[in-house]
Amino acid sequence: MKIIRLISDLPIRRKLTLLLLTPCIVVLLVVGAALVAFQLRFFKAGFTRDVRAVAEIVGANSTAAISFNDPKAAAEILESLRAKDHIEGALLLLPDGSVLARYGAYTAEPMIASEDRIVFRRSDVLTIEPVVLDGTQIATLNMQSDFGSVYAELIRLIGWMVALVALVGAAIAALLSTWLQHLVSDPILRLAQTARTVGDHQDYSVRAREESSVEMGVLTRTFNQMLARIELQDGAITLARHKMEALVNSIDGIVWECDADDLRFSFVSRQSALILGYPPEQWLSDADFWCHHLHPDDAERATKLCRESIAARVPYLHEYRMIAADERVVWIREIGSILEEGGRPKQVRGLFLDITAEKLADENLDRLNRRLLETSRLAGMAEVATSVLHNVGNVLNSVSVSATVVRDRLRDSRVHNLRRATAMLREHDADLLEFLAADPRGKRLPEYLDSVSEHLTAENASLLAEVAQLGTNVEHIKEIVARQQDYATVSGVFEKLAPKELVDDALRINLNSFERHRIELVRDIASNLPLVQVDRHKALQILVNLFRNAKQAIDAAQGTDRRLFIQVTSVSDDRVAVRIRDTGIGIAPQDLTRIFEHGFTTKKGGHGFGLHSSANAAREIGGNLTAHSDGPGKGAEFTLELRTAP
Amino acid sequence: MFRASASLDQSRTRRCLAYSLLWMVFACFFVKSSASAAEAPKEHEVKAAFLVNFAKFVEWPSDAFAEDKSAVVIGIIGDDPFGDSLPRMVKGQTTKQRDIEIRRFDAGEDPQGCQVLFLSRSLGPKTTEVLARVQGRPVLTVGETEDFVRQGGVIGFAIVDQSVRFDIHLKVAQDARLKISSKLLAVARSVIKAP
Incomplete structure (x- = not known):
């Protein structure tokens, strides 16, 4: 997997070279391996053949020496084996088991007869060759050949050969593939270069060079068409964006967009600089810009409402104060709506409207209203007072008349006549009986008192009537006032x-x-x-x-x-x-x-x-x-x- | 398991073979040693063996034989020094698909119809006479006197270091139209090529 990733990370040139090279090398190696196997297989057969031929020749040559029991000659014949490096030793065994002649170092067990004429051992080969003369076995030739080192030598040789061939083959394949890969990679790289130019400079007017090969031709043509379309769309998008920006910035309010989780702004329209004195960059750079610039009295309420609305995913509208760059307090009406993504709030978009003027007007209106209310209340009171006064004044006339009557009556009262009578009686305190009996004034006194009391009784009755009238009038006044009070209660504002x-x-x-x-x-x-x-x-x-x-x-x-x-x-x-x-x-x-x-x-x-x-x-x-x-x-x-x- | 038993079988047969071979060798040795124990290896026994073997390394012209299948005849002229050893050697032996026969000639007899002629030491001075008699004929003459080869014989036995060796007169052999195998020449003590 790592190798695959490593390869897929390579540039296309390398990849192509590798693509062309890999099968070549694999084929070379497979063929090499097959050749080695083949060679080794045939080497063994060849070796066997060779050893047996040598044994046969030596055996044939030594018949005379054996026949005539000539160890020297036999040894000389065996000495001819020196020509074969790999033969380490040989024996000529007579049927009775005695050794006629010996060559080199024969370390194996001597054998007169054997089923297999060739015995492969771990590192050597034994050859047991009967020497036959006229159909009779007259001796046995035992030969020991060093097969291992020959084999190793051969493997080394073949290995070198294969390696050399593979190397030369790979080198040629590499040269060829390097040359050939250009045919494929160059157009792709040119196209890639064009794509990079487009990507780096956002320049959609660049065009790829038309390629002659069918696929690349189609690819470059399509790429160019795509570029043309993108260029067109890019222009349209730029235009639309400018239009949109102009529109957004022309809104007399701050258009914004922020993250639903941390309330960090991702877009703030230009109006922010006009309304609050903070350019959009400042809004975007400070994660808690909004919270930091709320009026301290409103901060808690506004943030709470905002959070709750986002959590509930409902559009919201609220008003609060913010502190502008020049320390001004600006009333803001915020209208926000929540954008969901995957069932959870993702973004909030909305508008900040400057409602300071509106708020001021409201306040003025309120104040005006209150003053009007006060004034009207005062006016109402005055009216009530007037009506009360009028009504009370009417009654007061009667009260005043009654009072005058009572006063006049009291002033004209005969009470002093009574006092004069009592003074007279006190004057005559000592001789009261005599005065009442003798004095003419005394004699008229009871009569006088009688008339006075009669008069007073009449006067009293008249005054009582008058006072009753007065009481009635006062009650009336009270009634008027009470009625006015009731009226005022009902019309309470x-x-x-x-x-x-x-x-x-x-x-x-x-x-x-x-x-x-x-x-x-x-x-x-x-x-x-x-x-x-x-x-x-x-x-x-x-x-x-x-x-x-x-x-x-x-x-x-x-x-x-x-x-x-x-x-x-x-x-x-x-x-x-x-x-x-x-x-x-x-x-x-x-x-x-x-x-x-x-x-x-x-x-x-x-x-x-x-x-x-x-x-x-x-x-x-x-x-x-x-x-x-x-x-x-x-x-x-x-x-x-x-x-x-x- | 199968393989093991197979190899076991193989090793068993091999061991069997080895035993029988050993037995054969032992028997041979025993026979031989019993023979040599009875009578010490005699010079003439070796010579008899050589005589038979010479026939195997020499080619005669076709007219040397009466028929295609006629036997190779080893003639002994003069006293037979081999006793029963030569017939024993010859018995059952063939060379070039021909049987081997032994024929004895008297010293004065013309040794006709033989391919190998052993000239006994007993001939003495008559040796040259016998040689002269067979000269030109395809007969392989074998002698055991010292100067037999110089006298015109083809192969002359010699004793070197107590072992039997021989000299070959190639010229004489060629004259007799005999082809002597180079192998035989290789084991000869000396090969005389000049006349």
Whole structure:
């Protein structure tokens, strides 16, 4: 596998050379191997033949020497074996086992007869050749030939031959293949060069040279056609891209694309430099660019929403503030959509719109609205006041008349006549009986008193009537005022208010009295509270009432711990709670259920109206009021829950 | 297993053969040694063997034989020194597909019809006479006197270092139209080529 990879990594020239060379060498080696096998096979046969011929000749030549028992001659004949290097030794054995003659070093066992005339041993060959004369075996020639070294020599020779032939063959094949591979590789390399030029310079106007061979011709032609098409498409793509970029950059907003996992931007349109003062490069280079440039107050909320939307894979829209390069606070409306790939969020694409102007306009509108509301309220109050004054003034006429009548009657009263009569009686204290009996004035006095009392009785009746009239009129005034109050309640206006602002207003009203009574205020108002939708005056009325109650409870307790806790928290999505806890006298458990009832009070001089009406008012503005106390002397806690603005 | 048994078989037959060969050699040796034990190897026994062997290394012209299949006749002229050793040697022997026969001639007799003629030492001075008688005839004359070859014989025995050797007069042989094998010449003590 490694070799295959190594080969496939080679340049095509080498590969082709290798392609042509490999079969050549393989064929050469196979033929060489076959030749070697063939040679060795035939060498053995040839060797056998040779040895046997030599043995036969020597045997034949030595017949006379044997016949005439001439060891010297026999030895001389055997000496002729010296011509054959490989014959190491020989014996001429007579039938009786005696050795007639000996040549060289014959180390094997002498044999007079043998089944095989040739015996191949490990490294030598024994030849047992009977010497026959006229059909009679007169002796046996034993010959020992060194086969191993001859064989080795032969193998070496053939090996060298084969190696030489293979080498020369391979060299010729290499030369030929080097020459031939050009025919194939050159056009391919030229084509590759063209492709590289195209790749390196992105220049699709380059064309490959037309090749003459059929396949390469087709290939280059097709390649050129492809290039032409790519050139065309490249132009179109460039044009489209420019158009697209121009379009994207002309959008009055920042078009962007970022990774869904790490929110790193992969594209940001040019408008980013205009809107926020950061060029796109800066957005792309900083992995957390967006997070780093969010307004600190909005960062957490915006990131959370973004992450949640991506996780839920739903398009989203939110608004937050960002800090521009020149430290400006810019309101951004972000519209994002999530691109999925393989079932998980892959990218987010969207738009940042600069809504600072819009936000400012909104704020202005809001402020204007509030002022208008205030104004209209004031106007309404004035109207109410006018109508009340008018109605009250009408009644007041009657009241005034009744008062004048009563005053006149009282001024013209005969009461002084009575005083004169009593003064006269006191003057005559000593001689009262005598005066009443004797004096003429005394004698007329009872008559006088009678007329006075008669007169006074009449006057009294008249005054009573007048006062009754007056009372009726006053009742009427009260009625008018009450009606106006009811009317104002019904027409109460609901506003969106910050809970903190509401609490602060209520406190401001009571602040002097808290200071005077040395009550310490402990405030715990959560930040980022949603706005509440309430009738400002009713809410204020409730809160002021609660504060006053708390103050009175603390006073009544006469303790040293004089603290008032104010806590404002968000209790649910649509509820904000204002908790007012005091260190006052507390509420007995049995009273706790009754404190909101009409007419119930624990205060001396209290009218039992405050908490009842407060609870009603709380219900009217969509909230509720609850109380809690651990018992007498342990303080009390009132909770006013308010509805948040939708 | 099969191969082992095959080789076992082979080795067994080979061993059998070797035993029988050994036995034969032993028997031969025993026979020979018993013979030599009875009477020491005699010079004439060797000579008799040589005489038979000479016939094997010499070619006669075709007219030397009466028929194609007629036997090679070894003639002995003069006293027969071989005793029973020569007939024993000849018995069952052939040369060039011819039987070998022994014929004895008297000293004065014309040794006709023989291809090999052994001239006994007993001929003495008559040797030259006998040689002259067979001169020109295709007869291989073999003698055992010292100057037999110089006297016109073809092969003359000689004793060298107590072993039997021989000289050959090639010229005489050629004259007698005999072809002597070069092998025989090679083992001769001396070959006389000049007349």
